[in-house]
Amino acid sequence: MLVDRVRMFVVALLLLLAACDGGGGDPGTLSPPAPPAATTGSLQTVVNGLPAGVNPALRVTGPNNFMQDLGAAQTLSNLAPGSYTVAASSVTSGGATYTPTPVTQTVAVPAGASVTAIIGYGSTTLALALTDIGPAFTSPTFVTAPPGDDRLFVLERRGVIRIVRNGATLTQPWLDISANVFTGGEGGLLSMAFDPNFASNGYFYVYYTDAGRNIVVERYTASSTPNLADPTSSLAILRVAHPTFVNHFGGLVAFGPDGLLYAGLGDGGGAGDPAGNAQNLDTLLGKLVRVDVRAATVAQPYTIPADNPYLNQAGRRPEIWAAGLRNPWRFAFDREQLYIADVGQDEREEVDIAAVSQGGLNYGWDTMEGTGCFGASTCDRTGLTLPVLEYEHGANDVNGCSVTGGYVYRGTAMPELAGRYFYSDYCRGFIKSFFYTEAAITEQRDWNLNGAGQVVSFGRDGAGELYVISASGRIFKLVRGSGA
Numbered sequence: 001m002l003v004d005r006v007r008m009f010v011v012a013l014l015l016l017l018a019a020c021d022g023g024g025g026d027p028g029t030l031s032p033p034a035p036p037a038a039t040t041g042s043l044q045t046v047v048n049g050l051p052a053g054v055n056p057a058l059r060v061t062g063p064n065n066f067m068q069d070l071g072a073a074q075t076l077s078n079l080a081p082g083s084y085t086v087a088a089s090s091v092t093s094g095g096a097t098y099t100p101t102p103v104t105q106t107v108a109v110p111a112g113a114s115v116t117a118i119i120g121y122g123s124t125t126l127a128l129a130l131t132d133i134g135p136a137f138t139s140p141t142f143v144t145a146p147p148g149d150d151r152l153f154v155l156e157r158r159g160v161i162r163i164v165r166n167g168a169t170l171t172q173p174w175l176d177i178s179a180n181v182f183t184g185g186e187g188g189l190l191s192m193a194f195d196p197n198f199a200s201n202g203y204f205y206v207y208y209t210d211a212g213r214n215i216v217v218e219r220y221t222a223s224s225t226p227n228l229a230d231p232t233s234s235l236a237i238l239r240v241a242h243p244t245f246v247n248h249f250g251g252l253v254a255f256g257p258d259g260l261l262y263a264g265l266g267d268g269g270g271a272g273d274p275a276g277n278a279q280n281l282d283t284l285l286g287k288l289v290r291v292d293v294r295a296a297t298v299a300q301p302y303t304i305p306a307d308n309p310y311l312n313q314a315g316r317r318p319e320i321w322a323a324g325l326r327n328p329w330r331f332a333f334d335r336e337q338l339y340i341a342d343v344g345q346d347e348r349e350e351v352d353i354a355a356v357s358q359g360g361l362n363y364g365w366d367t368m369e370g371t372g373c374f375g376a377s378t379c380d381r382t383g384l385t386l387p388v389l390e391y392e393h394g395a396n397d398v399n400g401c402s403v404t405g406g407y408v409y410r411g412t413a414m415p416e417l418a419g420r421y422f423y424s425d426y427c428r429g430f431i432k433s434f435f436y437t438e439a440a441i442t443e444q445r446d447w448n449l450n451g452a453g454q455v456v457s458f459g460r461d462g463a464g465e466l467y468v469i470s471a472s473g474r475i476f477k478l479v480r481g482s483g484a
Helices: 002-020
Strands: 041-048 057-062 066-070 075-079 082-089 091-093 096-101 104-109 114-125 128-132 140-144 151-156 160-165 189-194 203-209 215-222 229-240 252-255 261-264 288-291 320-323 330-334 337-342 348-355 389-392 403-408 420-425 432-437 440-446 455-460 466-470 475-480
Touching: 041 057, 041 082, 041 104, 082 114, 091 440, 104 114, 140 466, 151 189, 160 189, 203 252, 229 288, 252 330, 261 330, 330 403, 337 403, 348 403, 348 420, 403 455, 420 455
Parallel strands: 041 114, 140 189, 140 455, 189 252
Antiparallel strands: 041 075, 057 066, 057 082, 082 104, 091 096, 096 114, 128 475, 140 151, 151 160, 189 203, 203 215, 215 229, 252 261, 261 288, 288 320, 330 337, 337 348, 348 389, 403 420, 420 432, 432 440, 455 466, 466 475
């Protein structure tokens, strides 16, 4: 009986082992379960040719709207299988420009595998030059054009807007409002902005000082006659009293990427903001103003955007977007960033940078001048936004005396410059640039261009190329230098 039971047990055990083995192979060996099939892959980027401390500029795009910007070579894991494009941009550092090869490449990332994209950078020395666009103008203050337009609109301080086309200045002005313009001190016709829908509505906006020394933002309309505006089409958008001094009028009107109109107003003039305007939220002086003019009428020239920081707050002007400015002669938008070049008092010049969406910032004047306390050894910095870049005047203004803000380059003629902010100083006339990223500035460079003399302003044409306006009346285009 015992033997029979042992035999039965052995037979049952063998049958069990055979069942576990799927009926084949060695009945004494258990097969592990098959691993699951891989569903993702990886992409490794390899970068050659850049010196230590210089980062590449890569963008990887792929299936399912995948997009990632890379500032260093790295491996991207857990990618959905499919075709990925690696695009590389030129980078500039230490006076050299590093150009990638290839600029774009496409790689297929299979499931369960890793592929490699190799980018090689080669260096060239980039030089810039200034080329005079033509005859001297009468105290030019600004240059601009609608996107894609082949004309260049030149503003003269006296109140005249001229058109340059195909290298020739048209005889008849685009607009002449000189009868309305006060040109004493720092006054005059100071800037203009084309409506984002200029091609369909013909609207453009000018910033000037009138006979009463008020700061005026006014809308005009292009006429049916080519290259002429309608001088009878004026619609006053904003008029701000500036009664005491003839300096610090501010000077720029511009549209932001949000489609809203911005204007940079000075603090009212005089040394040290004697009226305390910049920190007073009940006045528009010393502020960056933001309004909606898309439905402007005589009865209601603008409305207040719902996200303006001081909307419906007693004792605070709802038009204010930012405060604490001394004389924001020039500011600029670049995608989602706002650059403000604020002219300093006796010691420091500054450039402030913030996201376009950041309303309610206070840039410190006249509690502070740049990063230093103004007129005091200590001050309360609570709630104040400090500049991203500043420079001190130095003895006899050796470093400069009045910052002239410019633009971030987004043209096509010199793609190596993409993302670089250009600026100058009225006293020194230098042309400098820097690259801003993640709340820091890099690649600061002096381009050793001194031919413009005293730089009044920068300008930008319809293709995004930059211009430099000289107090001498000359206007220069920023171009690639010889050997670059």
